[in-house]
Amino acid sequence: MTIGSMMNAMRDPAGVPGAPGLFEALFVGTWVLHIAFVLLTLGACALAVAGFLLRESGPHWARLSAAMTGVAKIGVSLLIVLGVAPLLFTQVIYDPQWYASNVLSASWAIGFIATLIVGYCSWFVFYAKNEASAKRVVVAYAVVALAIFLLDGLIMHALTYQALLPERWMEWYAPGGVVDTSGARLHAVQWPRYLFIISLSAPAVGVFLLAYADYFAPRSDIDPSYLAFARTLGRKIAVFGSPVSLALLLWWTADLPPGGHLVAHPLAFLLALSLLALAWLVWTKSAPGRGYLFLGAGVAMLLLLSIWREIIRVSVLSTFGYSIDDYKVNIDWPSAILFATTLLGVGGLVGGFYLTLCYQAGRAREVYFPGASVARLGSAAVGVLIVWIATFFTYGAAVWVKNVFLP
Numbered sequence: 001m002t003i004g005s006m007m008n009a010m011r012d013p014a015g016v017p018g019a020p021g022l023f024e025a026l027f028v029g030t031w032v033l034h035i036a037f038v039l040l041t042l043g044a045c046a047l048a049v050a051g052f053l054l055r056e057s058g059p060h061w062a063r064l065s066a067a068m069t070g071v072a073k074i075g076v077s078l079l080i081v082l083g084v085a086p087l088l089f090t091q092v093i094y095d096p097q098w099y100a101s102n103v104l105s106a107s108w109a110i111g112f113i114a115t116l117i118v119g120y121c122s123w124f125v126f127y128a129k130n131e132a133s134a135k136r137v138v139v140a141y142a143v144v145a146l147a148i149f150l151l152d153g154l155i156m157h158a159l160t161y162q163a164l165l166p167e168r169w170m171e172w173y174a175p176g177g178v179v180d181t182s183g184a185r186l187h188a189v190q191w192p193r194y195l196f197i198i199s200l201s202a203p204a205v206g207v208f209l210l211a212y213a214d215y216f217a218p219r220s221d222i223d224p225s226y227l228a229f230a231r232t233l234g235r236k237i238a239v240f241g242s243p244v245s246l247a248l249l250l251w252w253t254a255d256l257p258p259g260g261h262l263v264a265h266p267l268a269f270l271l272a273l274s275l276l277a278l279a280w281l282v283w284t285k286s287a288p289g290r291g292y293l294f295l296g297a298g299v300a301m302l303l304l305l306s307i308w309r310e311i312i313r314v315s316v317l318s319t320f321g322y323s324i325d326d327y328k329v330n331i332d333w334p335s336a337i338l339f340a341t342t343l344l345g346v347g348g349l350v351g352g353f354y355l356t357l358c359y360q361a362g363r364a365r366e367v368y369f370p371g372a373s374v375a376r377l378g379s380a381a382v383g384v385l386i387v388w389i390a391t392f393f394t395y396g397a398a399v400w401v402k403n404v405f406l407p
């Protein structure tokens with residue numbers, strides 16, 4: 001049996017419930033959201049630690065540290081929620097690779113959840129204690145949390161990377177012919193890839209600070225010198241962080257599978273170019289008012305990275321004769337309609353309502369009162385949730401009645 005036919009045999013025999021290309025696009029698109037919050041969180045964690053340690057060296061560090069502690073606290077919850085979507089999509093079209101890799105490092109895959117809980121709790125302790133009068137030792141909670149988040153990123157990376165090396169699965173499953181079911185090892189790490197992705201936390205938190213300064217600019221109760229400090233710092237971090245990322249990207253490119261077509265791929269150039277362009281734009285055009293634009297440019301760069309990861313995956317797996325286009329397609333219209341309407345209805349209205357509410361509330365100096373349009377959006381969000389819950393349970397009950405009671 002060849003490796004390709006083994007992977008094809010490991011596929012879910014039920015096939016996929018829609019065009020594989022659609023799931024691939026959703027995978028690539030939703031991963032951008034996941035990694036955006038991963039990078040913002042890691043960058044905010046590092047800055048919160050630095051700000052805490054530097055709080056006696058300037059008037060704004062303590063405040064920035066507290067603000068970044070809050071950003072990271074919310075960031076972790078969002079990166080987890082937004083990690084679920086690509087996780088589901090990779091399980092649909094890359095199920096043989098994802099499951100094989102997870103089983104081969106099962107203890108790490110399970111430990112990932114436990115460590116994430118410990119890391120997040122540790123971050124919460126730091127969040128609760130990060131005040132001007134806090135003792136220096138408190139920072140240990142933040143350092144432990146950050147180290148755990150980095151470890152979790154490494155586990156995620158190893159699970160992703162091992163999935164691209166099916167020719168080595170047998171050697172990991174049964175080293176020397178003896179089956180090892182412990183799942184106790186991370187078998188493969190591609191350091192340049194991992195470090196490159198993690199290094200993007202610097203430009204990510206840098207452009208975030210530019211948008212942060214713009215966002216709070218209309219608030220008369222916030223000291224403008226603090227916002228100017230955040231803007232200058234963000235600019236420096238984004239500009240000086242980018243060459244480090246670029247060097248790591250070049251290292252990763254040199255470490256790609258031989259054969260040349262990936263190394264010279266236009267997308268690798270585009271990715272490198274986008275990093276340089278972002279640094280140049282931030283350096284030359286970071287006047288107040290452009291923060292959201294830089295944030296948008298950063299997200300566009302992450303989309304290139306996401307596409308690049310997918311190009312590598314498709315290219316590597318095609319050498320084994322594996323293609324997602326060979327999946328048996330069993331279109332399940334009710335599920336597809338439920339999914340699309342949930343995304344638009346619940347995602348659009350409920351998500352839109354919360355985003356608008358948070359955006360406006362954060363900018364209000366005193367108590368925030370939503371206007372008529374936000375109130376209408378809120379009512380529509382509650383309405384769509386009721387419709388969604390009713391549809392979900394009615395559909396489930398109908399399927400159950402059909403399967404159990406009807407011939």
Ligand code: HEM
Nearest residue numbers: 038080083084086087090149150152153156157160193197
């Ligand atoms: C602190 C926690 C986390 C960190 C630092 C992190 C970081 C990362 C990184 C660096 C990658 C890219 C790996 C690579 O391409 O080499 C990645 C991929 C991914 N992460 Fe996370 N992650 C975290 C938590 C999560 C959680 C909780 C989920 C799911 C609920 C998740 C789902 C995913 C998925 C589905 C991928 C793509 C896997 C693939 O390409 O096959 N991550 N993550």
